[in-house]
Amino acid sequence: MHGYTFQFRDVLLELPTLLDGALTTLHISVLTLLISFVVGTLGALCRMSRLPWLRVPATWYVELIRNTPLLVQLFFIYFGFSQIDIQVSSYTAGLIGLVVNNAAYLTEIIRAGIQAIHKGQFEAGYSLGLSFPQLMRYVVFPQAFRVIYPPMSNQFIGIILWSSLVSTISVQDLALRGKELASTTFRSFETYAVVTVIYVVMTFAISATLKVIGYRVFRRPA
């Protein structure tokens, strides 16, 4: 030990910059969740389809994404776009990467939610003369959402944490702001400690809020 003295002053003075980065992190995470939910729903319907030309590609999409790292997927998209001369901002590339990744996980979550619904519900819906979209809209999804909600909340927390990887393709999120601050103040330990605390507080607060919402909304026994 050199007798290092901690100095949080320089770091805390730049707290607004870090919080601005945290806002970018939240922004990209919420967008990722919303778009992934739509893609994941389509993915789940394809994955359960009786038509092989829908089911097989959806299955392979899920397997391929879930068995390769997010970082590699991000690099594939970000550097791949520049190879074929398509100009996209790093934010867009990061968002696409996060969506492609998370939609695969949400596909599985939503599929499990739909499959948890009793077969009788489908039969009852059909015998009432509902079409497939109507059946999904009015019978299946409202019930499936209750099953989907808890794992989807966890997935959202995961998105926030893993979105830190988009800093490697230079999206100005919390992680990158932290890295820049560490290199300008030379206070790496203090900076990363503060940034980590921001992440922990953010995810803690959001997961607690989501739990309360879940309890309020789905309190009725299933």
Next chain:
Amino acid sequence: MPQYVQDRLNIYDAILFLQGLGNTALLCVCGLGLGLLIALFVGLARASRVRWVSWPAGLYIEVVRDSPLLMQLYLIFFALPLLGFQVPVFVAGVATLMINSSAFMAEIVRAGIQSVGRDQWDASRSLGMGYIQAMRWVVMPQAFRIMIPPGVGLLIGLIKDSSVISVIGYLELTRVGQILTEKTFLSFQVFGIVAALYFFLCYPLSRVALYAERRLKASG
């Protein structure tokens, strides 16, 4: 195009890919091994009914699980030298994976232990076994069965997470991809191969996890 740029991949690049694959495997094996060791203690502490034992373990698990792996890596790699520890990239990488996986593994250990009925505890205690004996001979063998499917899932996660270690410059698979992209500009091909190699590591494991889970369900 500058002189040093190659327009295609050659045999030396293939060797580099294999080296990256080997280093990724090495990172994961070391990270998992050490992580398991910590997880065993943290998981036992978390399952304890003594408040001041289970509470710190819970805090450790929560903080690690609620912070990004990238920040844990930066803290260990960039920050520890300031406190007087010089850490090589490999050690920093293993330490990060160890800490990260231990928190997730500890929850698996806890869930495994708590899935074994209380009567098993009571029975072994009434046979005159101590805490360690009861754990070793009665609870753990039963808990272990339950821990296998999520454990294999965690290993898959660890292999994927190890790609983050490339950020500090350790020559694992993703870092190899970055280097070859800079050399050849063939990003689709290079990262396609990198992804395929990760898939080659992870896919068989995900099948094993599925099989183990089905067997566990079938045996009740």
